[in-house]
Amino acid sequence: MPTDVSNPQYYHKVVDCQWACPAHTNVPEYIRLIAQGRYTESYLLNRQSNVFPGILGRTCDRPCEPACRRGRVDGKPVAICRLKRVAADLRDDDIHEYLPPVPAQKNGKRVALVGAGPAALTVANDLMPLGYEVVIYEKNQRAGGLMRVNIPSFRLPAEVLDEETQIILDMGVDIRYGTPVTSMRSLLGEGYDAIFVGSGAPKGKELELPGRRETDQIFIGIEWLASVHFGHIEKIGERVLIIGVGNTAMDCCRTSRRLGGTDIKVIARRSRPYFKASPWELEDAEEEGVQIVENHSPKRFIVEQGKLVGMELDRLRWFEQNGKQKSQVIDSVVIPCDSVILAIGQDNAFPWLERDLGIDFDENGMPVVDKQTFASTKPGVFFGGDAAWGPENIIWAVEHGHQAAISIHNHCMGIPLTERPAYGMNLVSSKVGMHAWSYSNDYSPAPRSKMTHEELTKRFSKLSVEVELGFTPEQTVAEVERCLNCDIETHFTSNLCIECDACVDVCPVSCLTITQDGAEPELRTRLMAPALNLTQPLYVSEALPQTKRVMVKDEDVCLHCGLCAERCPTAAWDMREFDLLVPYAGRAVQMVTLARAEARRPVAAT
Amino acid sequence: MTSIQKPPVRHPSLQVNALGLTRRDYEGAMSTLCAGCGHDSVTAAIVQAFYELDVPPHRAAKMSGIGCSSKTTAYFMRQSHGFNSVHGRMPSVASGANAANRDLVYIGISGDGDSLSIGLGQLCHAIRRNVDMLYVLENNGVYGLTKGQFSASADVGSKSKRGEANVQRPIDPVLLALSLGATFVARGFSGDKTRLVPMLKAGLRHKGFALIDVISPCVSFNDHEGSTKSYRFTRENYHDVAPVDFVPLQREITAETEAGASVSVTMHDGSIVRFREVPSDYDPTDRDAAYAHVRARQERGEIVTGLLYIDEQSADMHETANTVARPLVDLPYESLCPGRAALDELMDEYR
Ligand SMILES: Cc1cc2nc3c(=O)[nH]c(=O)nc-3n(C[C@H](O)[C@H](O)[C@H](O)COP(=O)(O)OP(=O)(O)OC[C@H]3O[C@@H](n4cnc5c(N)ncnc54)[C@H](O)[C@@H]3O)c2cc1C
Ligand SMILES: Cc1ncc(C[n+]2csc(CCOP(=O)(O)OP(=O)(O)O)c2C)c(N)n1
Ligand code: SF4
Ligand code: SF4
Ligand code: SF4
Ligand SMILES: [Mg+2]
Numbered sequence: 001m002p003t004d005v006s007n008p009q010y011y012h013k014v015v016d017c018q019w020a021c022p023a024h025t026n027v028p029e030y031i032r033l034i035a036q037g038r039y040t041e042s043y044l045l046n047r048q049s050n051v052f053p054g055i056l057g058r059t060c061d062r063p064c065e066p067a068c069r070r071g072r073v074d075g076k077p078v079a080i081c082r083l084k085r086v087a088a089d090l091r092d093d094d095i096h097e098y099l100p101p102v103p104a105q106k107n108g109k110r111v112a113l114v115g116a117g118p119a120a121l122t123v124a125n126d127l128m129p130l131g132y133e134v135v136i137y138e139k140n141q142r143a144g145g146l147m148r149v150n151i152p153s154f155r156l157p158a159e160v161l162d163e164e165t166q167i168i169l170d171m172g173v174d175i176r177y178g179t180p181v182t183s184m185r186s187l188l189g190e191g192y193d194a195i196f197v198g199s200g201a202p203k204g205k206e207l208e209l210p211g212r213r214e215t216d217q218i219f220i221g222i223e224w225l226a227s228v229h230f231g232h233i234e235k236i237g238e239r240v241l242i243i244g245v246g247n248t249a250m251d252c253c254r255t256s257r258r259l260g261g262t263d264i265k266v267i268a269r270r271s272r273p274y275f276k277a278s279p280w281e282l283e284d285a286e287e288e289g290v291q292i293v294e295n296h297s298p299k300r301f302i303v304e305q306g307k308l309v310g311m312e313l314d315r316l317r318w319f320e321q322n323g324k325q326k327s328q329v330i331d332s333v334v335i336p337c338d339s340v341i342l343a344i345g346q347d348n349a350f351p352w353l354e355r356d357l358g359i360d361f362d363e364n365g366m367p368v369v370d371k372q373t374f375a376s377t378k379p380g381v382f383f384g385g386d387a388a389w390g391p392e393n394i395i396w397a398v399e400h401g402h403q404a405a406i407s408i409h410n411h412c413m414g415i416p417l418t419e420r421p422a423y424g425m426n427l428v429s430s431k432v433g434m435h436a437w438s439y440s441n442d443y444s445p446a447p448r449s450k451m452t453h454e455e456l457t458k459r460f461s462k463l464s465v466e467v468e469l470g471f472t473p474e475q476t477v478a479e480v481e482r483c484l485n486c487d488i489e490t491h492f493t494s495n496l497c498i499e500c501d502a503c504v505d506v507c508p509v510s511c512l513t514i515t516q517d518g519a520e521p522e523l524r525t526r527l528m529a530p531a532l533n534l535t536q537p538l539y540v541s542e543a544l545p546q547t548k549r550v551m552v553k554d555e556d557v558c559l560h561c562g563l564c565a566e567r568c569p570t571a572a573w574d575m576r577e578f579d580l581l582v583p584y585a586g587r588a589v590q591m592v593t594l595a596r597a598e599a600r601r602p603v604a605a606t
Numbered sequence: 607m608t609s610i611q612k613p614p615v616r617h618p619s620l621q622v623n624a625l626g627l628t629r630r631d632y633e634g635a636m637s638t639l640c641a642g643c644g645h646d647s648v649t650a651a652i653v654q655a656f657y658e659l660d661v662p663p664h665r666a667a668k669m670s671g672i673g674c675s676s677k678t679t680a681y682f683m684r685q686s687h688g689f690n691s692v693h694g695r696m697p698s699v700a701s702g703a704n705a706a707n708r709d710l711v712y713i714g715i716s717g718d719g720d721s722l723s724i725g726l727g728q729l730c731h732a733i734r735r736n737v738d739m740l741y742v743l744e745n746n747g748v749y750g751l752t753k754g755q756f757s758a759s760a761d762v763g764s765k766s767k768r769g770e771a772n773v774q775r776p777i778d779p780v781l782l783a784l785s786l787g788a789t790f791v792a793r794g795f796s797g798d799k800t801r802l803v804p805m806l807k808a809g810l811r812h813k814g815f816a817l818i819d820v821i822s823p824c825v826s827f828n829d830h831e832g833s834t835k836s837y838r839f840t841r842e843n844y845h846d847v848a849p850v851d852f853v854p855l856q857r858e859i860t861a862e863t864e865a866g867a868s869v870s871v872t873m874h875d876g877s878i879v880r881f882r883e884v885p886s887d888y889d890p891t892d893r894d895a896a897y898a899h900v901r902a903r904q905e906r907g908e909i910v911t912g913l914l915y916i917d918e919q920s921a922d923m924h925e926t927a928n929t930v931a932r933p934l935v936d937l938p939y940e941s942l943c944p945g946r947a948a949l950d951e952l953m954d955e956y957r
Pocket of ligand 2: 672673676693716718719720746752
């Protein structure tokens with residue numbers, strides 16, 4: 001069966017990073033813009049989908065990187081996330097004129113957002129240019145949600161956060177600080193056309209073990225981080241145990257290191273491969289002298305004369321039984337400590353949301369939210385971010401925000417929520433000469449650039465000293481060239497092919513085969529190199545003119561080097577730049593901002 | 607010319623041969639031929655054949671003359687020996703090399719211009735001497751390198767790019783080789799590697815002179831309507847006498863691979879060439895029958911391809927000349943150059 005490349009999702013999937021990004025950020029294009037020194041445009045392209053490039057360039061969970069094709073080619077993905085930061089650091093200071101204009105004439109619809117975290121801010125970002133009046137209720141004194149009160153400033157400087165949240169607020173959002181919503185009933189009574197709940201998952205999980213209530217030196221991770229942020233806590237004991245090994249634990253141990261902790265241990269029930277924290281977070285923590293203790297399970301807090309002196313823990317051995325991981329206690333050990341921080345997860349809580357309003361909750365106390373539309377069971381009330389299905393991350397919160405904004409717009413305009421604007425694509429040849437392409441098609445063998453970190457003594461001198469120093473210009477130049485430009489697609493026109501085999505023979509990674517058509521599983525076995533990676537698609541052409549065989553391409557490790565197109569005598573293969581047109585609320589697609597930035601700036605010579 | 611070199615990266619599931627080498631280890635420099643040239647495809651088939659035969663690249667010698675075809679020795683096996691001779695003189699240089707070192711695997715690459723015009727005499731004598739080598743004649747009916755003049759293999763009536771028809775009768779390298787007593791004669795098509803690769807492997811293993819005439823379209827000067835050496839014309843008119851399988855000595859012959867084979871020829875090293883579904887009027891070990899078959903088919907306007915004739919019994923150049931069994935390079939200096947006394951003794955014999 002010939003592959004249908006007119007469906008934008010086929011070529012989208014080839015761009016592994018963009019496909020893996022919840023917000024479908026056009027990674028390769030923004031990397032090329034950086035390569036050309038067009039930082040502002042790169043920033044704006046990022047902003048279009050992920051809204052907070054400066055924040056995400058430092059803190060994103062980066063699902064794109066494990067997906068990156070480069071990882072399958074030489075073992076290490078492109079440093080996509082930190083390149084995002086380069087664009088953010090080097091962009092023009094003032095970008096207001098490139099943002100979509102906010103009409104002075106409002107459309108008469110009023111929308112209330114609960115919370116000013118990334119989810120709600122994205123909703124505001126998408127709705128303001130459409131003429132909505134947006135009111136945000138925020139219980140804190142600043143915007144940003146957990147990004148502000150939980151993510152430590154040594155990872156995310158306050159100025160970056162201020163700038164990127166302010167850009168949205170400056171669109172004319174009516175933000176009411178220090179105003180917690182205490183009753184959904186009364187909010188509904190205010191007569192808003194739609195309400196978006198982006199209040200997050202604010203409750204840290206408890207660990208009720210003997211001794212828990214006998215000391216004031218046991219803290220709940222997210223509350224403790226917030227207290228540190230607000231300046232209520234400035235010190236911690238010298239010996240600290242962090243229970244749990246997720247993202248929160250990583251921030252707690254590193255923050256402890258800066259508040260007087262010298263002997264810090266992170267206690268994990270399982271072994272490393274099962275940790276929730278990302279490998280790079282663990283690396284950063286260990287670099288700061290934090291110790292990771294595997295296979296230990298908390299048993300009790302040891303409190304003597306009202307003073308916490310240690311914890312008793314079971315040492316575990318893990319094994320498999322009936323396909324399930326089981327643990328067995330080997331013995332128990334006592335680890336002395338002065339403070340303990342619990343970082344074992346977060347729960348949702350909606351104490352302010354009455355349960356008799358037609359907004360249904362399930363047996364776990366979670367709101368019933370539609371996966372596609374983000375609608376609750378009450379028309380006009382939407383949920384997104386951590387509030388919808390529990391703790392996730394910033395980039396997911398942003399994508400929820402985009403989708404919820406589409407729903408809110410549909411709702412206010414009387415369009416069914418399920419009638420969502422479609423994805424589109426542009427596909428333009430990147431051929432600019434006999435053997436010249438509009439992108440850098442040569443393969444760079446450079447290894448992944450390593451981020452330089454502030455030296456330890458400086459780091460610990462003040463909580464807000466940023467650890468990562470950003471890429472040097474040399475590192476940036478090397479790293480952008482590692483990108484394989486997966487969005488420059490190999491596009492095939494079967495009726496032009498004369499079956500000379502030139503493309504098949506030249507392909508360095510044996511992607512191409514001309515052969516008899518067949519069922520995919522069987523076809524995969526008789527290619528130039530067997531296509532064993534089943535997560536990667538096969539492209540199959542229509543029957544070729546001379547022999548009626550088909551051209552098959554295994555997308556897995558295509559380098560997008562363009563050699564097939566260069567060696568093709570008839571241009572049956574062409575390298576075409578694919579641009580996924582992602583729909584946003586009220587705007588099918590908007591390359592407007594970019595076009596404007598481009599018009600202003602002379603194209604940098606490359 | 608391409609804009610970049612081939613990146614040094616390979617597919618993770620690319621197979622290795624008995625030497626632990628991948629197909630890519632048998633590649634050479636980036637081709638500078640026109641995109642789509644049949645010769646590049648022949649190069650890829652040669653790469654595949656050497657890879658599958660587990661030939662150590664440094665034990666092979668690549669010989670060629672002048673022409674686009676002759677340039678291609680640079681595009682495979684970058685670690686092999688090589689000699690790029692003057693126009694049409696590859697056969698004698700190859701004979702000389704083979705005389706000096708009989709242990710290397712020799713492959714000569716030539717074109718229809720290089721072999722059938724300026725080098726015709728050279729080719730004939732290499733066949734006559736039965737030099738142990740594979741001679742690949744990349745046949746496109748034109749002088750590609752000098753921009754498309756008809757060559758001596760152009761068919762009567764075949765049209766040039768500007769529309770003139772060729773009027774001189776062609777020399778068919780296959781018939782020429784059969785009549786000169788060549789011991790391995792085949793014809794292939796660059797656009798059909800499934801047939802070409804086993805043919806190349808058998809040719810490389812053959813002891814003596816193996817000629818493979820490969821129809822190899824010139825995309826730039828001879829791939830148009832009216833040409834009888836275009837991709838389309840060849841695809842529409844070629845007829846394979848019998849598909850061959852090359853079964854190397856090491857591999858066990860299973861009942862399944864034997865099925866349908868009508869003729870098997872055991873090669874000097876024990877490898878086997880199997881012909882599947884050979885037509886009844888044809889015997890690839892009978893020179894006259896092979897000649898008659900090719901002629902008869904040609905009369906019907908068909909391009910006959912396949913391994914057309916094979917003779918594993920004949921003596922090659924070294925046997926005929928009764929030369930020393932070891933390559934000269936491996937002989938001790940004293941026997942290679944026995945000194946003044948031995949020379950004087952020899953001279954005395956002629957007095
Ligand atoms: C310690 C820690 C570190 C993290 N690090 C990362 C990281 O590096 N990268 C990453 O991608 N993600 C990280 N996360 C997760 C990420 O911060 C969240 O997933 C994300 O902020 C969720 O966004 P949100 O908009 O849903 O809600 P939140 O960011 O939680 O914002 C909710 C907002 O609503 C307000 N609010 C709540 N209830 C009310 C009410 N009743 N009335 C008015 N206002 C209210 C809150 O004050 C808050 O400002 C981390 C989380 C934690 C706890
Ligand atoms: C002595 C000599 N005479 C003539 C030439 C010019 N010349 C170069 S290549 C060539 C013909 C090549 O034709 P062919 O062998 O068919 O090679 P192709 O380019 O078609 O592959 C000629 C006549 C030459 N290089 N040297
Ligand atoms: S190589 Fe570049 S474009 Fe391709 S997946 Fe990785 S980041 Fe994306
Ligand atoms: S761009 Fe073409 S030649 Fe290059 S790796 Fe991909 S399929 Fe092969
Ligand atoms: S190089 Fe072009 S014409 Fe030749 S086989 Fe490939 S796609 Fe077809
Ligand atoms: Mg020629």
